[in-house]
Amino acid sequence: MPPFVYIFLGALAIVSALGVVIQRNPIHSLLSLIGTLLAVALLFIAEDAVVVGFLQIIVYAGAIMVLFLFVIWLLNLQAESGPTGHLGLKFVGWLGASALATELVFLLSPPHMQVQYAGAPKGYGSMASLAQKLFSEYLIAFEVTSFLLLAAIVGAVALARRIPTPAGEAAPAMEQPR
Amino acid sequence: MTPFNVTAINIVWLPILPMIVIAIAAMVVLLAGVRINEEDSEGLGWLTLAALFVAFILTLGIVGQSGVAFAGAISIDSFAAYFELAILIAAMFTVLMSLDYAGEHHIPGAEYYSLLLFSVLGMMLMATAGDLIIIFLGLETMSLSVYVLAGIARRDPKSNEAAIKYFLLGAFSTGFLLYGIALVYGATGTIKLGPIHTVLASGAMGSNRMLLLGIGMLLIGFAFKVAAVPFHMWTPDVYEGAPTPITAFMAVGVKLAAFAGFLRVFLVDLTPMTGEWSSVLWVVAALTMTGGNLMAIAQTNIKRMLAYSSIAHAGYLLVGMTAGAGAGGAILYYLVAYAFTNLGAFAVVIALERLGVPSNKISDYRGLGTRHPLLAGAMAVFLLSLTGVPPMAGFVGKFYLFYAALHQGYVGLVIIAVLNSVISTYYYFSVLVAMYMQEGGVEVSRLSARPALVAAIGLAAIATVVIGAYPQPYIGIASNAFHSASGAEGIHAASLEP
Incomplete structure (x- = not known):
């Protein structure tokens, strides 16, 4: 590049x-x-x-x-109109940010920067190699994931849809002998 | 680029055929439910029962096989078959209890039965998993479905509460499990259970911190699912709020599946690290037994009492796990004994629930012995089995479990377990006292109009007595099943490709 x-x-x-x-x-x-x-x-x-x-x-x-x-x-x-939040909260925020900044400087300083990048093997991470893994070694996991999602959708619909009001909700219709 | 080669992964249909049947049945039930009036879901129930039965027959074909399939993702062994059969039995009992219950409580049948089948699919995957990904996906498929099932009685605020509590805490614990899987993968470089065992057995890992952290997180994830103290907080509220057939399904099915995964990961594949985790499990087992039993004493609601009792029983099972692979057969037997007993007990609870006002008070059981001697007799069988009185299955289970632990030298833990067993007598017998020595309580109505429920109670009672009075063949089956999983190591190792 x-x-x-x-x-x-x-x-x-x-x-x-x-x-x-x-x-x-x-x-x-x-x-x-x-x-x-x-x-x-x-x-x-x-x-x-x-x-x-x-x-x-x-x-x-x-x-x-x-x-x-x-x-x-x-x-x-x-849109927020002005600065919000407690002074203490801001202080904690600054503290966290400066800690992260210190860490970054530390990691980027010369003794830590000698990373040798070996390079990935050719074709690694490509769509073809991913697809091959998915449809061979992880075939079962791939298929099960689709069932997991289906179960999640069914569950979400079951819980979120409007409760149908049965005839005579107030009346003791539920007690009808079968 | 290499040509697409799918034959290398060893596709074997036999071990996944039962799961395919369940998956297809779940979708068929869902589609059939579109055309069916919500209150009239009994037909869907029978369809579900038929699918479970077909899967049961197909699963029998796995017994005695061994090996791995799908590049190590699926284990084929009697251990998987044993748990799958037990899970399918639990699901069939749940359907029998639900046939009338679902219609009476305005539970949408299509969603109810399809989610039940989806959760069975997840449970069976956990039982037959050969790698940690399948264990995780099975656990999630099972849990997501059960979260929804706990809250499916949407008119009941307690059911909603149960679902949201179970979902939030369950999602949190799943995070632990997933993080544990990631760390174990990072440490050992493989996600497959057999190769993990090989890497650990070679001793190359030593006590790698990442590995230990991963094992610890796996332990937390599984401990939550089996409701071990201190990860048990959700159990009483969820068991109380969920529709009672689902409570039975959670107490038995979810526990079976969670223990299937727990046993396979810890007692089979993490055995080289036993020294690291067994002392933790010792403490968890002691806490779980004691906590469950002590809190059960104070309960006045039978569902909550049975919830704490299930925590206590998880504790007894953890005693076996602490003892290690030597107690494997005893754990498997105990799980099935516990399954039949609890399914029956919850079926009796359903029989006593009054429509509209399910109080589930233990005082409801007063005088049941004179009014319904057979129902009370069945409940007495289940309670005596839970206490561990011969000749019920619970006694034999406890006997073998504690004996195995004693044999491995865990004298202190066995003493705690036996003392706990004595404590548990108090609250189990308080129900017996209410049934046979007190007056008043609720009238059981329409029992004759619910033949499926009566069948479930009867079958559970017969099974509890039979496998307790004549345990030898079942102990043998359980023991063989457990050893088929640990004996499959050679095959696991051989499949370490390429």
């Missing part, structure tokens, strides 16, 4: 990530988050991790973002 592509995508991801935190309107934050996820997905694809890249787009930028959108819509969240 040409370095300028890497730098461009990396910068895009970081700027979007900052946008998530800085924006006051939750919808704007959400859009920034999508930007970050897309940039990271492109980085994955550029590194030949095609499956991971597309999963990132489909699962995160697609499904999970829609879920976020639903929550925002459901709770009717508005």
